[in-house]
Amino acid sequence: MVSRLVDSSRTMASTRQFADRTDAGERLGEALLERGIHAELVLAIPRGGLPLGRAVADALEAPLDVVVAKKIGAPGNPEYAVGAVASDGSVWRNERAISGTRTDEGYFQERRETEAENARQKAARYRGGRSAPELTDKTVVVVDDGVATGSTVRACLSQLQQSDATRIVLAVPVGPPDTIADLEAQVDAVVCLETPPGFSGVGQFYADFGQVSDEDAMAYLES
Structure with a gap:
């Protein structure tokens, strides 16, 4: 990808606490629509990214699948x-x-x-026998419940960079400023609702950040 479009929303003075992952996903969906970002496919990173991915996919009226690292x-x-x-x-x-x-x-x-x-x-x-989705000429939104070092996100984005997707957008509720800045170099756009300077962990921004089981995560793909 030659050009990079940085599209981040940053609130540095205060931090938002999301009720749960679905709440965070709904807010991400709203933010993507406000920025005029539409997609042919939403890819969530399991397990925690799937509740958000479901909400984002519903908001964008796009199919939901997974990208795994x-x-x-x-x-x-x-x-x-x-x-x-x-x-x-x-x-x-x-x-x-x-x-x-x-x-x-x-x-x-x-x-x-x-x-x-x-x-x-x-x-x-997770796909249950389904083939991996076709990415050629598509705008793809990648969703996770937040990033810290962003190790798995970076590997997932590296995979997608090898595809023929037209545009790759990363959408996360929260991450530290330096990590988000690094990730902007891997994609065409980043939508991040919060980049607090005092970041210490993704869970601190959720009222409910309980574990998501494989069974619960896979259920979001069936919705």
């Missing part, structure tokens, strides 16, 4: 991402974390292959 955890610390990989093998490398944890290339590539297969299996399970 898995985190690549550091040696001995699987919760700390040294990268992430999408279901097609597209990878994002956190070079600073790789260096800081002394992650060697053999370990990284081994985990990449394992997690890419996990992502493929998850995408297939």
Whole structure:
């Protein structure tokens, strides 16, 4: 993609607390429509992105599907991402974390292959036998419930950059300013409702940020 359109809404003085993921998705849908952004397809990142994706897809009157990535955890610390990989093998490398944890290339590539297969299996399970959606010449909106480091989002966007989609828009309720600025370089537009300087975690912006089960998440694809 040659041109980049930055389309972010930023409230720095105060932070909004969303009632739950559906509330956040409804507000995202409104924000997209206010900006004149329409799409032929909405892709949610499971699991937490699906309640929002359902609301956004309904607002845009577009079909809903998934884009899946898995985190690549550091040696001995699987919760700390040294990268992430999408279901097609597209990878994002956190070079600073790789260096800081002394992650060697053999370990990284081994985990990449394992997690890419996990992502493929998850995408297939969520689709229930349906084929992956066609992206050619479409405007695609990617939705998640928020970003912190954005590792899985970055891998998902890397996958979509390899497609023939006409336009890729990222829509999230909240994220730290530096992460959102980085993500703007990967897409044609970003709609982010809140980019607070005091960001410490996505959950702090939700009154209800409970876990979403696979069963509940998949139900949003059937609505």
